[in-house]
Every structure is written in structure tokens, then in C-alpha cells.
Amino acid sequence: MLILKVKILDIDLENFILINKEDLKSSQYFPGDRVIVKYRDKESVGVIYSSKSLVNRGEVGINIEMAKELKIKDGEIVYITHAERPKSITHIKKKMDGNKLKKEEIYDIVDEMVEGKLGNIEITAFVTSIYINSMDMDEIEALTIRMAETGEKIDWDSLVVDVHSIGGVPGNKYALITVPIVASLGLKIPKTSSRAITSAAGTADIVEVLTKVDLSPEEIKKVVKETNGCLVWGGAINLAPADDITITVERPLNIDPKPLLLSSVMAKKLAMGIKKLVIDIPVGNEVKVKNLKEGSSLARDFISLGERLKIYTECALTYGNQPIGRAIGPALEAREALEALEGKKVPDSLIEKSTGLAGILLEIGGVAPFGEGKELAENILKTGKAHKKFMEIIVAQGGKEISSEEIEVGKYFADITAPFDGYVTKISNRGITKIAKEAGAPNDKKAGVYLNVKVGNKVEKGDVLYTIYSNSQERLKNALKVARLLYPVRIENVLLKRISRF
Secondary structure, three states: OEEEEEEEEOOOOOOOOEEEEHHOOOOOOOOOOOEEEOOOEEEEEEEEEEEEOOOOOOOOEEEHHHHHHHHOOOOOOOEEEEEOOOOHHHHHHHHHHOOOOOOOHHHHHHHHHHOOOOOOOHHHHHHHHHHHHHHOHHHHHHHHHHHHHHHOOOOOOOEEEEEEEEEOOOOOOOHHHHEEEHHHOOEEEEEEEOOOOOOOOHHHHHHHHOOOOOOOOHHHHHHHHHHHHEEEEEHHHHHOOHHHHHHHHHHOOOOOOOOOHHHHHHHHHHOOOEEEEEEEEOOOOOOEEHHHHHHHHHHHHHHHHHHHHHHHHHHHEEEEOOOOOEEEEHHHHHHHHHHHHOOOOOOHHHHHHHHHHHHHHHHHHHOOHHHHHHHHHHHHHOOHHHHHHHHHHHHHOOOOOOOOHHOOOOOOOOOOOOOOEEEEEEEOOHHHHHHHHHHHOOOOOOOOOEEEEOOOOEEEEEEEEEEEOOOHHHHHHHHHHHHHHOOOOEOOOOOOOOOOOO
């Protein structure tokens, strides 16, 4: 056992225990050991790291989150002992070997993940084993249910519906239009969304430009009672916390195993008490789903899992070969969504997608007859009722009414122009996203890319193809370098090549 004095460190590293190298030399503890930190009647699990200078001899460094969990202050004494080997390590090895896991084994893994008993190495091994060996529907069902059970759960006294996109397409701001359309017709739609993982803007990042998104379960219920809808960040209410843990591994590996995609989406919907759900599955060369065959297969899996969870689920395969609308980045997307709600001219792709998804929700929610939902959604948008409802939701969540003209974007900007006459034959989703992120999005909410052209447009030499925005001159400079390297907006001549007999 080690008896050490606490030093609270502002380091964003989960479950770390920082001990002076000299203290470790004279003990039976080593870097990488999993230990229990005890303070009075509370315990927390962590992994040992060593340092020569960040902590003195006789001290142990812990992060702010662990300090809150233990309810401890600087200078107080803690006891450190070896932690038992997590029992789920055996289960993870079983999945690494390609075997099917029992429900109880999956529950053990999820529980120990949430309790902090598994380190990044074990979690990475679990995620990688799923990526390589996949899971059958029995395993996915068990994983989904346990993910939902280990976090917050919200119950409703009436039918609630929701819509979710699996992502991958930049500019996918449809929720800011779809949710108020549905809510204005009496259906309850408590929309929880994520922040950006690999994109330039998650729905929560976009809405946060306009209002608060980190609401408590009680606040969410109050907003939905007042307005029928909300647009909030799911991470603020601890929905399916195991999902957030696995995402920290998926992000750097740039992988999204299908079983985790399915369980991630459906666990949060199960926890939110959703009864009817529409899943948007973008299809395209540079998104998660490459073709209609893959999309149909994923849709069947979502529908099958929904049946097991008693969530009626329908899927929509949508066009994903270029960005939705013209705006990419939180503030730019918030402005474009508001323009659509205000009745201003925006790209058809944004209106088509938003009203199409709203139409399906209206039909499965019993508000519109089959086949007539989209037309009803379009009428609600045209009459301004969706805009009025959106303002109600924004105000109820703690914001104020705002127009599209009032939204500020990055003060530094640069135009990318056409090098010659021709037609736009391709817009790279990945390229545009990389440029927007290099400019600072989503952390810099005013950063991003605004497209002046779409695929099929005719351009002349010198026409502006797109504009990059940033609040940092240095980031803008870096984004320009990436733009020149990637050439994401492809221009081609009608005359591709001349061939003669000579």
C-alpha cells in the first residue's frame, strides 16, 4: 500500500494516477499498474503514470474529475492499493479469438468500462476485436441494452419520435429544420445529438451557436412540454456512457465497427424513451456507406435491432456524394438553416432532405397519411410555422430569437477560384471537411467553408468556388495550404481529350 498526499492536476487524461519515480522505485508498484485510490468511504480506479517533476515525493497527482468523484482537496491523504484484475479481460480475449460472447459477458465488459475498471488498452482491444470479428444480432442487442441501462434514462407519458443520421456528409444540418416541422404539428421530438467526432460540425455544435445545448433531463422535459421539441447535446445527460468511452478509441483509430454504430445509435434512443425512429443513412463514395446494397443491409440491421428493442424504426437512404447545402462549420450551418426556415433561397438538397425526413416522421407518427408527409412538411416550412416553432425551442433552451443576418462568421477569409472554364464534376466530402477543420471548426464555431458551387454547375476562370473562414490568420493560412493540396472541387472541360489520326 502507498500512502500519499493528493495534488490535483488540470490534466485531461482519464483515470491517471501520477506518482514520483523515486516513490515507485521503493515500492511494488509500476507504471501501467491498475490501482484503487481510497479516501474515507470512497474509491476510484486509476492507472499509474510516473514523473520526475510534476509531483514531488510523497505526492500523488489526480485529475479534477477524480477529485470530484472522491470529494477530496489538495493536501489530503489517500491510500493506494492494487486493483483486482478485471474479469471482463477474459471475455475480451474470447472476442479477440473470434468467439461469440454471452449476454452476461457483454454486461461485464460494459459495466467495468463505465466503472473505470478497464484502461485504454483493454477498451482498444475490445473495439478492435469487434472491428475484426464483428458481432451477431444477439450480441448487439445485449450490448445496446446494457449501454442504455448504465446511464440516464428518460420516460415519457406519450408517444415520442426521433430522427438520427449516421453522418459522414458535411453540411448535414437537416435536424434544425426537421425537428421544428415535426414539433409544430404536435408530435414530441426530443432530439439529442452529438458534437463533432470526425466532422467539421455536429448538430450540437451548430445549435450551440444559437442556444444552450447542455440541458439536464429535467430541463429537457420542461422544454419538450412547452414546445414539443428540443435540440440538445446527448453528452450532457450521460446517455449510454459506455458509448462515449468507446468513441474515444474509435476516433484516433478512425474506425466505426458496424456493431458499435448500431448499438451507439439505438442505446441512446432506448435511454431517451423513443418509440418511433427514422434513421438517415447517407450513401456515397466518401461516406460510411458506399452504395445502395450496403445501405440496404445496414437499414435491415437497424430495423431488426429496433424490433428487438420495441422501437419502431424506418430508414432513409439519402444522397451523400457531396455536401448538403453550401455551408460547412457551426456558425455557417446555423445561418444556412435559419435562412431555410426564414423562407430564403437555399440549395434544394437541404430542403429535400429536411422535409423528406420530416415527412416520414409525420407518417409513422400518425399525423399524415402514407405518401403525404413530405408535402405537409413542405407546407409547414413555407408558411413559416417551422420558423416560429424553432424560435420557441431556441428561447425555451435559454437562447434568444435571432435572424440569419445576425450570425457572425470568421473575420478572416479567403476565396478559392476556378483555374479555368469548365463544369464542377466532383466535390470531395473528405477534402472539404479537412479544410474546414484546418480552419478551426468545430472548436472555432465561426470557422468553416462556404461553397459557391455544386456538382454540375458551369464556371468560368476566376469564379469563386468556395470561401474559407477562420478567426485565426494562421489557421486560415494552413487551411489554404490544405485546399491547394487536396483540390476538393474538381473542374473539368467539356472537351476532355483530342485524339487525331496523327
